[in-house]
Amino acid sequence: xTRPRSEGSRTAxxxxxxxxxxxxxxxxLKEQLIRGLFLLCGLSAVAITLLTAWTxxxxxxxxxxxxxxxxxxxxxxxxxxxxxxxxxxxxxxxxTLVITGIALLVALPLGILSAVFLSExxxxxxxxxxxxxxxxxxxxxxxxxxxxxLRFVTPLLQGTVLPDLGFWNGLSAGIVMGFMILPLVAxxxxxxLYAVPRSLREGAYALGATKFEVIWKVVLPAxxxxxxxxxxxxxxxxxxxxxxxxxxxxRTPAWPPDPTEPMMTLTTTIVNIATGDHEATAFxxxxxxxxxxxxxxxxxxxxxxxxxxxxxxxxxxx
Amino acid sequence: xxxTPLDTRTETEALAQRREELQGLEPAVxxxxxxxxxxxxxxxxxxxxxxxxxxVTLDLPARRVTAIIGPSGxxxxxFLRALNRMNDLIPGVRTEGEVLFHGQxxxxxxxxxxxxxxxxxxxxxxxNPFPKSIYENVAFGxxxxxxxxxxxxxxxxxxxxxxxxxxxxxxxxxxxxxxxxGGQQQRLCIARALAVQPEVLLMDEPASxxxxxxxxxxEDLIHELKEEVTIVIVTHNMQQAARVSxxxxxxxxxxxxxxxxxxxLFENPIRKQTEDYITGKFG
Numbered sequence: 269x270t271r272p273r274s275e276g277s278r279t280a281x282x283x284x285x286x287x288x289x290x291x292x293x294x295x296x297l298k299e300q301l302i303r304g305l306f307l308l309c310g311l312s313a314v315a316i317t318l319l320t321a322w323t324x325x326x327x328x329x330x331x332x333x334x335x336x337x338x339x340x341x342x343x344x345x346x347x348x349x350x351x352x353x354x355x356x357x358x359x360x361x362x363x364t365l366v367i368t369g370i371a372l373l374v375a376l377p378l379g380i381l382s383a384v385f386l387s388e389x390x391x392x393x394x395x396x397x398x399x400x401x402x403x404x405x406x407x408x409x410x411x412x413x414x415x416x417x418l419r420f421v422t423p424l425l426q427g428t429v430l431p432d433l434g435f436w437n438g439l440s441a442g443i444v445m446g447f448m449i450l451p452l453v454a455x456x457x458x459x460x461l462y463a464v465p466r467s468l469r470e471g472a473y474a475l476g477a478t479k480f481e482v483i484w485k486v487v488l489p490a491x492x493x494x495x496x497x498x499x500x501x502x503x504x505x506x507x508x509x510x511x512x513x514x515x516x517x518x519r520t521p522a523w524p525p526d527p528t529e530p531m532m533t534l535t536t537t538i539v540n541i542a543t544g545d546h547e548a549t550a551f552x553x554x555x556x557x558x559x560x561x562x563x564x565x566x567x568x569x570x571x572x573x574x575x576x577x578x579x580x581x582x583x584x585x586x
Numbered sequence: 587x588x589x590t591p592l593d594t595r596t597e598t599e600a601l602a603q604r605r606e607e608l609q610g611l612e613p614a615v616x617x618x619x620x621x622x623x624x625x626x627x628x629x630x631x632x633x634x635x636x637x638x639x640x641x642v643t644l645d646l647p648a649r650r651v652t653a654i655i656g657p658s659g660x661x662x663x664x665f666l667r668a669l670n671r672m673n674d675l676i677p678g679v680r681t682e683g684e685v686l687f688h689g690q691x692x693x694x695x696x697x698x699x700x701x702x703x704x705x706x707x708x709x710x711x712x713x714n715p716f717p718k719s720i721y722e723n724v725a726f727g728x729x730x731x732x733x734x735x736x737x738x739x740x741x742x743x744x745x746x747x748x749x750x751x752x753x754x755x756x757x758x759x760x761x762x763x764x765x766x767x768g769g770q771q772q773r774l775c776i777a778r779a780l781a782v783q784p785e786v787l788l789m790d791e792p793a794s795x796x797x798x799x800x801x802x803x804x805e806d807l808i809h810e811l812k813e814e815v816t817i818v819i820v821t822h823n824m825q826q827a828a829r830v831s832x833x834x835x836x837x838x839x840x841x842x843x844x845x846x847x848x849x850x851l852f853e854n855p856i857r858k859q860t861e862d863y864i865t866g867k868f869g
Contacts, residue, residue, distance in 0.1 A: 392677075465714070467710060467712055467714040468714055468716060468717075469675075470672065470675065470708075470710065470714070471710065471714040471715075471716065471775065471778075472716070472726070473672065473675060473703060474670065474672065474703055474707060474708035474710075474779070475703065475704070475707065475726060475727035475730065475731075475778065475779065475782060476700050476701070476703040476704030476705075476727065476730065476731060476782065477700070477726075477727075477730050478700050478730075481730050485726070485730070486716055489717070489718070490716070490717050
């Protein structure tokens with residue numbers, strides 16, 4: 269705001285040598301205010317995170333007064349609505365991990381191989397064209413993925429390799445969830461591979477390495493920690509995913525966790541009770557908060573782990 | 587510092603004049619007496635539509651050090667990289683003419699650049715060790731070339747030849763190549779290249795990123811290596827060329843201006859451009 273004025277005076281006549289070098293009145297205060305405003309915006313993300321954490325801790329206090337964390341985490345049976353009630357999430361954790369595992373099994377090889385293709389084999393033009401297409405996959409609403417799993421993948425599997433597959437099952441949900449996190453894995457891995465310095469590749473080529481040897485023995489190992497970070501982020505995304513599993517995996521915890529059977533993840537459990545027409549007591553709500561807290565802590569830990577892995581990777585070439 | 591219009595004009599005029607002088611001028615070549623390992627025949631290279639190298643014909647003598655000198659952008663790195671087909675890796679590069687390795691054109695149909703590079707190694711301007719242990723850096727070339735036995739022995743031998751063994755022998759597996767100093771990294775890269783027993787070692791300004799002491803060590807190393815290996819070194823440092831090489835080629839504007847024994851080229855250059863360059867009149 270002050271620019272036109274000061275420039276105007278400068279072009280009209282250059283200021284006399286005795287002109288004051290002091291700031292105009294109020295400038296300092298304005299700068300302070302602006303700084304404060306930005307600080308506030310920056311802090312809001314932190315505040316929201318802390319508030320969320322606090323809400324979950326507060327909300328689950330009632331639950332943990334009755335049920336010990338050992339029983340919560342160590343018991344298999346989740347039955348908050350039937351007598352005798354039981355609040356074990358071990359089966360839910362197992363189901364969550366199995367579905368996440370299936371998703372990663374689909375997304376990791378596909379994602380890393382697409383990343384290798386985009387970064388090493390595709391022409392610059394193909395790369396510029398394909399990468400946005402891949403990222404479009406990330407923008408598909410998860411409810412669409414869920415419906416796709418339920419109405420397309422499950423019938424497809426039933427009609428071909430697994431005739432006994434349940435209408436609801438963990439397998440289709442896991443596979444489709446793999447498609448959902450594929451762009452995340454591919455895009456992050458591609459960035460990592462593309463960032464491996466050219467000089468490293470040339471060093472390997474100059475020793476008589478083939479293109480495959482350069483990729484397999486130099487580029488991929490150099491990008492290993494970055495790909496590891498992508499893996500962890502994808503995992504935390506898969507653990508927190510709700511809509512696909514709610515639609516396609518069912519609402520019954522499977523123990524032992526068999527992906528051809530209906531499965532219930534931690535997230536579906538919350539959806540199930542929070543949206544169901546059962547009369548949920550304050551205590552059951554508190555149990556949901558406990559599950560929420562578990563999810564929150566898990567994904568937080570995974571995200572922090574990925575942050576440190578990425579940081580370590582960055583230090584490598586600088 | 588923006589040049590004044592006057593500076594720019596005289597600069598351009600001087601360049602145009604030198605370009606003119608080069609036209610139709612045959613390179614002044616004093617042929618080496620040693621048998622050649624690598625020979626280029628009318629080697630021309632284009633980046634897209636821009637010609638970086640213009641019909642260079644040169645014989646590189648066996649077990650000698652040949653320095654390629656010339657101002658920035660004269661095509662010396664391009665020339666060097668053409669000798670083991672590293673230019674193939676850059677999109678849009680077109681090569682014409684021949685590079686003969688023991689009389690065989692490495693650009694001929696059916697020649698695999700991978701095989702060429704296994705025989706003609708390269709050390710780069712900026713040390714580029716792999717983010718692996720010191721041992722694995724040297725063993726890399728051995729492994730991909732199918733050596734399975736006596737790896738430890740070969741790694742040690744390569745590190746000794748690169749005068750690095752004594753400094754790193756205690757933490758071969760523990761330290762990464764990136765933990766070493768710049769000069770050590772460059773010697774590691776030389777060891778890595780030597781491990782696969784190349785006949786020719788191409789060095790692209792190998793000391794330009796190093797301090798004077800590390801530079802001196804690399805130069806000593808070059809002296810020792812030429813007993814067994816043919817070395818072609820690109821440098822923008824004329825003192826270095828004079829110190830390490832037996833033969834020197836002066837490239838300018840993509841053309842070979844003069845080639846001959848180093849002492850002669852520096853003391854009694856045949857061409858005026860060579861004299862102007864080595865006496866610092868332009869560059």
